[in-house]
Amino acid sequence: MNTVNVCASSYGTVQWADIDWSRCIRNVRKLQMRIVKATQVGRWNKVKALQRLLTSSFSGRALAVKRVTENEGRKTSGVDGQLWSSPEAKSRAVRNLKGHGYKPLPLRRVYIPKSSGKKLRPLGIPVMKDRATQAVHLLALEPISETTADWHSYGFRPERATQDAIGQCFTTLSRKTSAEWILEGDIRGCFDNINHEWLINNIPMDKKILYKWLKAGYIHKRILYPTEAGTPQGGICSPTLANMTLDGLEAELKKFRWQDKVHMVRYADDFIITGNSQELLENEVKPLVEKFLSMRGLELSPEKTSITHIDEGFDFLGVNIRKYSGKLLIKPSKKNVKACLDKVRKIIKDNKVAKQVNLIMILNPVIKGWGNYHKSVVAKETFVRVDHEIWKSLWRWAKRRHPNKNAAWIRKKYFIRVAYRNWVFAAEVKGKHYPDGKPLVVRLFQTSDIPIQRHIKIKGEANPFDPRFETYFEDRMISKMRTNLNGSKRLLGLWLSQNGNCPVCGQKITDTMQWRIHHGTRKVEGGSDNLSNLSLMHDDCHRRLHASDLDVVEPAAKSGLRKA
Numbered sequence: 206m207n208t209v210n211v212c213a214s215s216y217g218t219v220q221w222a223d224i225d226w227s228r229c230i231r232n233v234r235k236l237q238m239r240i241v242k243a244t245q246v247g248r249w250n251k252v253k254a255l256q257r258l259l260t261s262s263f264s265g266r267a268l269a270v271k272r273v274t275e276n277e278g279r280k281t282s283g284v285d286g287q288l289w290s291s292p293e294a295k296s297r298a299v300r301n302l303k304g305h306g307y308k309p310l311p312l313r314r315v316y317i318p319k320s321s322g323k324k325l326r327p328l329g330i331p332v333m334k335d336r337a338t339q340a341v342h343l344l345a346l347e348p349i350s351e352t353t354a355d356w357h358s359y360g361f362r363p364e365r366a367t368q369d370a371i372g373q374c375f376t377t378l379s380r381k382t383s384a385e386w387i388l389e390g391d392i393r394g395c396f397d398n399i400n401h402e403w404l405i406n407n408i409p410m411d412k413k414i415l416y417k418w419l420k421a422g423y424i425h426k427r428i429l430y431p432t433e434a435g436t437p438q439g440g441i442c443s444p445t446l447a448n449m450t451l452d453g454l455e456a457e458l459k460k461f462r463w464q465d466k467v468h469m470v471r472y473a474d475d476f477i478i479t480g481n482s483q484e485l486l487e488n489e490v491k492p493l494v495e496k497f498l499s500m501r502g503l504e505l506s507p508e509k510t511s512i513t514h515i516d517e518g519f520d521f522l523g524v525n526i527r528k529y530s531g532k533l534l535i536k537p538s539k540k541n542v543k544a545c546l547d548k549v550r551k552i553i554k555d556n557k558v559a560k561q562v563n564l565i566m567i568l569n570p571v572i573k574g575w576g577n578y579h580k581s582v583v584a585k586e587t588f589v590r591v592d593h594e595i596w597k598s599l600w601r602w603a604k605r606r607h608p609n610k611n612a613a614w615i616r617k618k619y620f621i622r623v624a625y626r627n628w629v630f631a632a633e634v635k636g637k638h639y640p641d642g643k644p645l646v647v648r649l650f651q652t653s654d655i656p657i658q659r660h661i662k663i664k665g666e667a668n669p670f671d672p673r674f675e676t677y678f679e680d681r682m683i684s685k686m687r688t689n690l691n692g693s694k695r696l697l698g699l700w701l702s703q704n705g706n707c708p709v710c711g712q713k714i715t716d717t718m719q720w721r722i723h724h725g726t727r728k729v730e731g732g733s734d735n736l737s738n739l740s741l742m743h744d745d746c747h748r749r750l751h752a753s754d755l756d757v758v759e760p761a762a763k764s765g766l767r768k769a
Contacts (some may be wrong), residue, residue, distance in 0.1 A: 219263075221292035226271070229264035233344055236262070237670045240348040245466030256345040260411070266302045269340035270295055273333060273441070275745045283332030284313045284424050289320065302337055309335045309417050312437050314425035327397070329423050329437030339418070339441040345362035346410050348670040350445050352368075356665030360473030361444030364669045366676060368581050370472045371535060372662035374526055377468045377479055378515060379533040384466035384479035389519055390452075390494065391509035396443060397435035397472035399450050400502030404436070407588060408449055416761045418442070434502055444633045447474065450501050457497055458490070464475035472522055486512050524582055535582040542587060544577045546594050553602050561619060561632040562647060568595075569650045576652035581660035588652035599630050599649070614631035621647065658688065682715055696722075700741050 232693040236259045243251040251450060259265045273279065274289050312329030319326050331339065347363070352363065359370040377383060401419045401617050405412055418440070422431045436443045445723050454469065458478065461467040466481045478494070480486040481712050491505075498504055513519045518527025523541040527534060548571060556564050572595070576588060603619045604612075616628070623629045631648035638644055661684070682705065690696040705713050708719075714720050726732030742750070 219296060224267055229267050230712060231617045232262065232264035233259065233268055237348040238672050241352050241668065241670045244349050244352045252349065256410065259345045260304065260341050265341045265344050266343065267299050269337045270298045270302065272340045273336040274426055283330050284310055287333055298337060307338060309421045311421050311429055312423040314423040326438065328439040330439050336421060336441055342410055342414060343442050343445060346445060349409050350449050351668045351670055353452060354448065355452050355471065356453060356473045357469055358448060358452065361448060365663055367472060369659040369663045370470055370522055372660055373470045374521065375533060375535060377470065377485045378526065381531065384481050385515045386480050386483050386486055387513050387519055388478040388490060388513060389511050389513060390476045390478065391473040391506045392498065392503050393506040395503060396438045396447055398502050399435050403501050404446060410445060425471050454497055457493060477521060483512055517744055537579045537584050537587045542591060546591065549595055550598050553598050562634055565632060565647050565649050572652060573650045576655045580655045580658055585657055588655065592653050593650045596628060699736055699739055704739060707742045707746050708740050709742050709750055714741055714743060721747040723747055
């Protein structure tokens with residue numbers, strides 16, 4: 206069945222499989238760019254009109270439903286227990302997603318452990334309809350938040366990551382003339398304590414909808430609790446609302462003289478502020494921050510807020526930032542390394558009787574994810590040490606399984622030689638072979654194999670919804686995909702030949718998405734690995750393709766993508 210161009214004209218009878226996603230994305234993108242332009246010149250009545258147009262459009266509603274039915278939380282229900290897992294349910298959701306008479310249901314309260322493992326973090330899980338409603342209003346709010354955001358705010362924003370915040374720390378602190386004192390700030394219960402009145406008066410979106418979200422309450426152990434403050438962690442709009450609450454602090458800090466060297470780097474509710482003296486940060490900067498936060502119902506956490514000299518170093522976003530004899534080095538923090546090793550050791554302990562292949566498949570994503578997070582800092586020595594600690598845990602695991610066998614026998618069973626390494630934890634996968642007929646072998650990923658690559662920090666003023674930065678973000682996407690495709694010129698060429706688009710839905714395949722390689726003619730039916738038989742597509746699109754009769758469409762006309 207060929208994909209039909211479906212948009213608002215077919216609103217009443219649309220079927221999920223018939224939606225033209227490329228057209229929906231174009232429609233929403235055009236409205237978002239118009240919102241940015243209106244925001245930049247202060248035409249707020251025009252902004253409101255464009256927001257209403259976007260939130261009531263078919264394209265906006267369809268993309269909102271698509272988002273909440275394809276993200277990681279799609280299998281987690283709210284208080285009504287409903288999920289939109291079938292195409293029919295998704296189509297019905299698009300038709301019924303209307304603002305008139307909208308009334309959100311209470312959130313389902315759950316608790317998850319914090320990174321420290323000692324405290325629990327409360328999450329509020331909305332029902333599917335409320336998630337989709339938040340998602341469509343976020344499409345209209347995010348262009349404003351990105352236009353008015355602090356330049357050096359990096360948390361929960363499109364096209365920004367922790368590596369950008371860490372990179373800005375290096376830029377701010379690495380010079381000989383840089384500030385030497387750092388105020389490490391942490392806001393106590395940021396999401397839970399934001400003043401509702403401040404949000405309603407200052408967030409540029411539908412006030413009635415926002416009020417209903419904030420006052421929806423939550424249910425825990427079948428008891429309904431009211432919400433008098435805060436925006437729930439777990440809501441799609443919550444990170445953007447929290448960011449907009451904290452935006453403006455950077456402008457306040459610019460009131461200091463340039464000689465004071467006062468600069469801020471913020472990631473969500475964690476931030477650092479630099480200064481040329483401890484007294485300046487303690488007596489002038491900190492009171493200013495406290496006043497700024499108090500107007501929003503927030504306060505600094507005394508136990509997590511401190512003033513540190515750069516020679517002593519400080520931990521921020523999982524790394525330690527410190528000067529050694531005047532040279533700034535950023536390394537994985539001891540606390541972060543310990544958390545990784547504790548997680549790996551727990552996995553090994555919990556899989557005492559598991560097959561070696563299964564253990565490797567569980568460990569590899571954890572080890573690789575941690576290593577990739579730190580590959581842009583000074584981490585080579587840490588990688589070697591982490592690999593050694595993991596090896597020791599695996600050796601103990603293997604010895605416990607065979608208490609009556611000697612070391613040589615255990616080594617031969619569980620470890621192989623690869624190139625110059627003699628102790629590689631690896632196993633054969635039964636029933637699977639390489640093209641040359643040799644048995645398929647999986648081996649444990651080692652962080653020391655990851656090359657250290659400097660992260661190119663995003664420009665502070667860059668706005669992904671502003672057409673002036675379209676080429677800039679396109680170049681960054683190509684650079685990131687080159688890394689994400691493991692440096693494979695073959696896969697990068699395949700991605701470029703598709704103009705960076707998924708051949709099923711027409712959306713961009715980016716480094717933040719899961720993707721799969723699709724064989725036009727399956728290998729079991731004689732298909733080859735030649736590029737002419739391959740396509741890169743989103744993981745969800747790949748599942749839909751194999752579960753239905755969707756067609757793979759030809760790539761659109763050249764969009765200007767080029768090799769970086």
